[in-house]
Structure formats: structure tokens, C-alpha cells
Amino acid sequence: MNLSQIKFGEVATITKVKGNLLALKLFEMGVLPGEEVALENVAPFGDPIAVRVGEYKLCLRLQDAAHIEIKINE
Amino acid sequence: MRRKITVALVGNPNCGKTSLFNALTGMNQKVSNFPGTTVEKKSGEMKLNSEVSLQIIDLPGTYSLYPKSADELVTYELLRNKAETNFPDVVIFIADASNLKRNLLLFTQVCDLGCPAILALNMVDVAERRGIYYNSEVLSKELGVPVIPINARKKTGLEPLKEILIHHLPKDYNTYFSLEKIDPDFLNMVSKVTDKRNPYAALQYSINAAELISEKSARIKEIFENYKFDARQFQEDEVFARYHIIDNAVKQARVHKEHSLKKSVTRKIDAVLTHRIFGILIFLSLMFLIFQAVFSWSSYPMDWVEAGFSELSRYIQTNLPEGVLNDLLVQGILAGLSGVIVFLPQIIVLFLFIAILEDVGYMARVGFIMDRIMRPFGLNGKSIVPLISGMACAVPSIMASRSIENKKERLITMLVIPLMSCSARLPVYTLLISLFIPDTAVWGPFNIHGLVLMLMYFIGFAAALVSAWIFKFFIKSTQINYFLMELPGYKMPVASNILITLYEKAGAFVFGAGKIIIAVSIVLWVLASTGPTKQMHAVADRFEAITQNMTEAEKNEAIINGLNLKKDAALLEASYAGQFGKFIEPAIRPLGFDWKIGISLLTSLAAREVFVGTMSTIYSVSGTDDNLDSIREAMLKETNVSTGKPSYSLATVFSLLLFYAFALQCMSTVAIVKKETGKTKWAVIQFIYMTVLAYGSSLVVYQIFG
Numbered sequence: 001m002n003l004s005q006i007k008f009g010e011v012a013t014i015t016k017v018k019g020n021l022l023a024l025k026l027f028e029m030g031v032l033p034g035e036e037v038a039l040e041n042v043a044p045f046g047d048p049i050a051v052r053v054g055e056y057k058l059c060l061r062l063q064d065a066a067h068i069e070i071k072i073n074e
Numbered sequence: 075m076r077r078k079i080t081v082a083l084v085g086n087p088n089c090g091k092t093s094l095f096n097a098l099t100g101m102n103q104k105v106s107n108f109p110g111t112t113v114e115k116k117s118g119e120m121k122l123n124s125e126v127s128l129q130i131i132d133l134p135g136t137y138s139l140y141p142k143s144a145d146e147l148v149t150y151e152l153l154r155n156k157a158e159t160n161f162p163d164v165v166i167f168i169a170d171a172s173n174l175k176r177n178l179l180l181f182t183q184v185c186d187l188g189c190p191a192i193l194a195l196n197m198v199d200v201a202e203r204r205g206i207y208y209n210s211e212v213l214s215k216e217l218g219v220p221v222i223p224i225n226a227r228k229k230t231g232l233e234p235l236k237e238i239l240i241h242h243l244p245k246d247y248n249t250y251f252s253l254e255k256i257d258p259d260f261l262n263m264v265s266k267v268t269d270k271r272n273p274y275a276a277l278q279y280s281i282n283a284a285e286l287i288s289e290k291s292a293r294i295k296e297i298f299e300n301y302k303f304d305a306r307q308f309q310e311d312e313v314f315a316r317y318h319i320i321d322n323a324v325k326q327a328r329v330h331k332e333h334s335l336k337k338s339v340t341r342k343i344d345a346v347l348t349h350r351i352f353g354i355l356i357f358l359s360l361m362f363l364i365f366q367a368v369f370s371w372s373s374y375p376m377d378w379v380e381a382g383f384s385e386l387s388r389y390i391q392t393n394l395p396e397g398v399l400n401d402l403l404v405q406g407i408l409a410g411l412s413g414v415i416v417f418l419p420q421i422i423v424l425f426l427f428i429a430i431l432e433d434v435g436y437m438a439r440v441g442f443i444m445d446r447i448m449r450p451f452g453l454n455g456k457s458i459v460p461l462i463s464g465m466a467c468a469v470p471s472i473m474a475s476r477s478i479e480n481k482k483e484r485l486i487t488m489l490v491i492p493l494m495s496c497s498a499r500l501p502v503y504t505l506l507i508s509l510f511i512p513d514t515a516v517w518g519p520f521n522i523h524g525l526v527l528m529l530m531y532f533i534g535f536a537a538a539l540v541s542a543w544i545f546k547f548f549i550k551s552t553q554i555n556y557f558l559m560e561l562p563g564y565k566m567p568v569a570s571n572i573l574i575t576l577y578e579k580a581g582a583f584v585f586g587a588g589k590i591i592i593a594v595s596i597v598l599w600v601l602a603s604t605g606p607t608k609q610m611h612a613v614a615d616r617f618e619a620i621t622q623n624m625t626e627a628e629k630n631e632a633i634i635n636g637l638n639l640k641k642d643a644a645l646l647e648a649s650y651a652g653q654f655g656k657f658i659e660p661a662i663r664p665l666g667f668d669w670k671i672g673i674s675l676l677t678s679l680a681a682r683e684v685f686v687g688t689m690s691t692i693y694s695v696s697g698t699d700d701n702l703d704s705i706r707e708a709m710l711k712e713t714n715v716s717t718g719k720p721s722y723s724l725a726t727v728f729s730l731l732l733f734y735a736f737a738l739q740c741m742s743t744v745a746i747v748k749k750e751t752g753k754t755k756w757a758v759i760q761f762i763y764m765t766v767l768a769y770g771s772s773l774v775v776y777q778i779f780g
Contacts, residue, residue: 020306022556027313028138029558030176040341041348045446048455050348050561055173055206057340057561059442059455064556 003065006039012070019067030054037070076127082162084184086177087135088562089170090196093226095132096574122240131160139183140282140309143479153187154279156271164244165191171208172201178320182250188271190244194235195223213327218248227568250319251312260301267293281305340563353443364427368420375419383412402599409687410595417497421583422576424466429575433567438559445557451539452546454557457487464494468743470579472750482551488750489760490542492743495534498683502734503530505686508706509727534735594680605649613648617641666726666776682739725779729772737768
């Protein structure tokens, strides 16, 4: 499962970040394996989405979110 | 002589850096270029005490020292080069305490690069509201640097910060990240080639140089190849190693306290402001409100500016001896300047709104809402703010597009911004629209004049999107395309932040545009008041002959009836400017323009707003009262000599409106595009495509309606 499929109310843990340069940029912005993520807002046209990651809110496109693999927390 | 300490403010975007800069320097700020470069530097002076003064440099926010956008590169360029005269004695690193871990990543990089640093822990209150408490003494011990909790927006914690700068200025830098796993031979090689102050700085420079700094990049790539160094993997390992070190420090410094978790306010506000329906409605209403404010509220101060200038002109005209200097001052410089300064109220109102929306954190949401709409046009959410501020003035807006990481999207944004109807077009639109629609006409509750005006703005926006879409196919990019943006928490606006922004924008407009306008006014005045001697004499002789046999009383009556004005108009026609108008007339006749409009096109090549002033000179309207009304009447009365029909038919007016909507008649824009893209090529391409667009659409419209 990846971050573009997350639903409201779900809390997930990042397991892997794919993509060559995108992954690097995401790491620098604190999107790391082991961090918790939760969906906060969806833009009016369904894309991009805003997620809470670590301690802040990040907005990203669905196509970029698809590079972030997650596992829903029990 | 005071000791001068150079301080650089560094931090992530949205960490409160600019608030701290404003709190420390107040109005003592200036924007200048780094010596010998076109890179802009925002710096300010501050006296600490009788012995020490600070030179503070505000650097653009960045997430790491591997820059990905043009503004991040500015930060890196300053910190990498110790030979640079602006190299800071100390870095004040501003970290958002509510998001400490991510902020400290950059902090450790800055230190490793060789900068002595002080850590200013900002937004402690926000963190504590979320139940995150830190012991700054423990953090200081863990990181080995002074740690000062501050609140930049409320200006607290500044005294301890100054205390450290005066008495305990750090001289050495800390290192965090170890290069022990890297082949020492390889490190020696890159150190030799790059000549940096330590191996980490050398390696980091090499990685950046291989990617985006052209200097030595071929040699560095060769070394990477020889030693099989994988820069991408190294950066990833570096980030994780740093987070590992930071995790430990943060864990040690974290204080666990009981607290009741409140639901975040930001989340509640965002639920409404980014809502599927309300989000868009609120955005559109805000745009409408800004529009209203720009066009109706600003009209009062604009009238005052106009009145002030006409007062000043009259004063100079009567108190200075008649002659060339008098004419140059009044008809050249003052007339030109008042044409620019009169827009200042509109620019201030527009930037006031933008500054407030930016300061509270709403502008990032606009990017979030609009990204999906902008994407098919080769733009992204970050393009929307420069486009909106393009309605005030293209120049600062083109600079604002620096935050767009993707080079192609940034370039497209810069190329289409001037199609947004800026405030310089406003007086041109106002004059032209009033030629065919009376100001009082209403359609239901709406003023038709206003509606047509809004239509012009819409046409500009639509043209910007369509042009962007076309550019998308012609501009190549190998860069990956992503859109990652932090949505900062909402904050109450801080008046001083907004005032300082306004002061800076207004100043840039007045001094930037003012210089060009004065130069153009002088050239124009010379061209319009001199001409080939033979023709000029012929005109003078003709009027001489008319008045020759008149009595004094008859002469006065003739002057009242506009004889002098007719003479001025005839002289203008004979002048160099008039000759030019006649020369280009064949080229613009298909658009419905005559030589008089030709002169105005020439003069407004430097700045659009000059159109109205030139028209008033051509139609020999004197006096500044009811200026627009009198030009309008003169233009309406004008008939075409060959057809006998009015010169300003509906078709000509439509054609002119479109021409001014699309043509790039602004030298400041050409200059800033050349500077920001670093290439003359793009400025030329932009000028040509906009001219073709203007000419083509005017031609079509005139041929259809004419």
C-alpha cells in the first residue's frame, strides 16, 4: 500500500520511500521510514493531498505520494 | 570605530527567519546585490552597543545544503565560500521547535560546512501547545552550541541572543557527520580540486558542482567516475546518519510533561479553507475583495497623488524662469513621474493583501488548492502567487517565482507573468473603455465599465494559461517534476512584518520604475520637442503668418480658442517623434492605428502608462484637471482625414485594448527576466512572442469589427 491510497482517519507508518531524487528530497523534508503519517486534507480536485508527517503538514501530489510505501497502524 | 560582526540568518522555510530579521533590523534593511553578481542580498544593520554593530544577512529558507531551487542556491553560495566578503562570522540558525528534528538536519550541515553557529529555538509556544517541551541547556550541551529560546513574532528572547553575540561569540565550528567511511584518497582528490576549508565542504561542493554549478564540473565528474563514487547514495547515507545523531540529541533534551492535547486550530481552519466547495468559494471571494479594494479604495489616494503633482507642476512652472529647464522639468520629468507614482496606492493595496495572506499562512493553501488546475498548463501550485501579484507589477512577481524548484515550471511562470494585467495597464484600459462606454452605464447592480475592466483581466489570465500550455511543448526539461510544499500553521498577522514588506515593495517600485521613467521621459521630451529644422521652421512660420496681422486682442482670443495648442500639435507632428509615428504607420494601419497612436506605441515601449501622457500631449490637452475627460473628448472628436469617419471606432478601441493587454511594453520586465533567467535569449523570446500575440490579436479584431 502507498500513501496515495490512505484514507481519512487512518494512521500509517512509512515503510519505504522509492524514487531516485524525489526520495532524497523527501528524506531531507523529514519523510523517513518509521515516521507516522495521517491524511489531513484533500485539495478540491482530489489532488494534491496534505498529510501530517512527523510534526508538520506536507502537501504533495498523488503521483509523488505513490512513491511512499506505508503500513496502516493497528 | 565599532567592531562589525557579519551574521547570516539560516533556517528552513517557514521557521520564522524573516520575522527575526525584521525584529532585529526594523526598517534598517536594504536589498542589494552580492558584489560582482546579480544575486540579491537582503541585509540590515543593527547597533548592539557602543562597540559592536551587526551586519545581518537574511538568506532564503532551505531544507538542506544540496540546493534544489534558485533561492536555495543563494543560501548555499554564501555559506560555501569563505573568501566571499559577506561570509558570516557567525550563523544564527533559526529552528522551529515544533518540528525540531527536521530543522536540525540543515543545522548540522551548516556547522559541518565550517560556520560557527548559534541555535535560536523559535516557536517554542507552538511546540508547548502540542505538548513538546525541550530543555535548552541540555540541547546546548548535546549539540555543543549556544541554544537560545526566542519568539520572533513577539520579539522575545532577543536580549540573551544579543548578549551571546557581544560576549560569547562562537569562533569555532562543530562537526557532526563523520566521513570515515569515505576513501581518504578520494577525499584528498576532491579537496585538491575544490580548495575548500574542510573535506566535508569539499565533497559537498563537488556534489553540487557536478549537478548545478558549472565551474569545474567536468573535472569533478571524472574524479567521481574514477573512484566509483555514488553521489546519490552518499547523500542518502548522509541524511540518515545525521538524523541518527539528531534523534539522540533531541531525545536527551526532550522534557516529558503532562498536558492535555488540544485539537490543532490549523486543522480546523484548513478543514474549511481547503474544503472542496468552500475552499474554492473563499478563494474566489478573496480575489474579488482584493479586486474591489484595488480599484475602488485606491481611487481616493490616487486622486491626492494626482492633485499633488499638478500642484507641484504649476508651482515649478510659475516660479522657475521660462525656458528649456522649465519645460523639461514640467512636461518631461514631472509628467512622466506622476504617471508612475499615481499607481503607488494600487500597488500598496494589492501588496497589503498579499503580505497579510502570506504572513498568516494562507498563500501556501492557495498553492495547494490551485495546483491541480495549473498542472495541465505546465505550471504548478507555487506559480499561482507570482501570477496573482503580477496584477500589481510583473517585476517583483518574476522574482517571487524563484521558489519554484522545477526549472521548466519556473521559466514558464516567468514567461507568462507579464500577460497578467498589471496596474500600469489600468489607466490605459480606463481611458479606452471610457471611449465607448460611459462611466455611469449600469447593467443591473453592476457598473458596465467595471465589468469590461474585469473582462480585460480575465483575458490576460486566460492568455497566460494558454501561452504556458504552448510553452510546455517547446521547453525541454530533464528534471523530475514534483510538488512538495510545507503547509505552515496559521498565525496571527504581525503588523511590523507586513509594513516592512510593503515598504520594501513600494520602494522597489518607485525607485526601480522611477529611474526608467525619468530616463524615458527625458528622451521622449527631446524627441517630441525637436525635429528636422526645415519642417519645424515651416510650422513656426505658418503660425507666425496667422498671427501676423492680428491685433493684441485678436491674438489673445485666438490663444483662448486653442491656437497655441494647435501649434503645439503641429510641432509634434513635425518632430522626430512625429516622423517616427508616420514612418511606422503603414505597419500598424491594419490594426486600425494612425501615426498618433504610433507615437504612443513608441513611447509606451518603455512603460505602458506613458500612453495616457503621450495621448494628452498629442491631443494638446493642457492642464491636469479632468485630464482623462478632456483627452477622451478630444479623441472622440477626431475624424479620419481619408474616410471622414471617427478615428476611434469601436474596432480601433478593441484592437488597442488587446494590444495593450498582450504587448510587453515594459523595459523593467525585460531587464528582470534577463537577470532572473541569466540569459538574454529568454527576454528576447518573451518580447517577441508577446509582440506577435498583441499584433496578431489586434489585427484579427480590427479586421473582424472594422
